[in-house]
Amino acid sequence: MGPELDDGFTEGNVxxxxxxxxxxxxxGLSANSQGGQMFLLHxxxxxxxxxxxxxxxxxxxxxxxxxxxxTPKEKSQLIKFINSL
Ligand code: HEM
Known part of the structure; x- marks a missing residue:
């Protein structure tokens, strides 16, 4: 996932x-179970x-x-779709 998400730790041969x-x-429901805020990624x-x-x-x-x-409109449509999953 690139250098931004590389934490330098590994498990096995990963x-x-x-x-x-x-x-x-x-x-889209994750904020409901995380105190009203999303905490995404590992x-x-x-x-x-x-x-x-x-x-x-x-x-x-x-x-x-x-x-x-x-475009900003397309981005917001995509985010809306992901939130609906
Ligand atoms: C339009 C395309 C994509 C969208 C909208 C998307 C969206 C997301 C989102 C919202 C997360 C956070 C999920 C969470 O923390 O529960 C995520 C995590 C992740 N995605 Fe994607 N993704 C896309 C494409 C890809 C592709 C092409 C790959 C790999 C080839 C990928 C690999 C991953 C991985 C490995 C994570 C977890 C990273 C971590 O935990 O640090 N994604 N993605």
Whole structure:
């Protein structure tokens, strides 16, 4: 997932920037179970879906670039969709 999410720790033969790809279903409800705020990514550092996407790198670089190239309206439609999962 690139240098931003590389924490320098590993388990077994997993690279230090490799993380489990989490399922996104139910993500719109996560703030309800986390005191009204979202804590996303492996260490909870992202407090919004937008922030989590912007921290993608490595194999997900292309997806991040495509997200960043969307218009503000398209971005908000995508976030609305993800929140509805
Ligand atoms: C439009 C495309 C994508 C969107 C909207 C998206 C969205 C997200 C979101 C919201 C999270 C945080 C989930 C959570 O913490 O519960 C996440 C995490 C993650 N995504 Fe994506 N993602 C996309 C593409 C990709 C791609 C292409 C890859 C890999 C090739 C990827 C790999 C991951 C991984 C490994 C994590 C967990 C990282 C960590 O815990 O630090 N994602 N993604």
């Amino acid at each position: 690279e230090t920037s490799e993380w489990r790809t989490p399922p996104l279903w139910g993500i 260490d909870g550092r992202a407090s919004s879906i937008e922030e989590a996407i912007e921290l993608h790198g490595g194999e997900a670089d292309n997806s991040k670039a495509q997200y960043l190239s969307l």
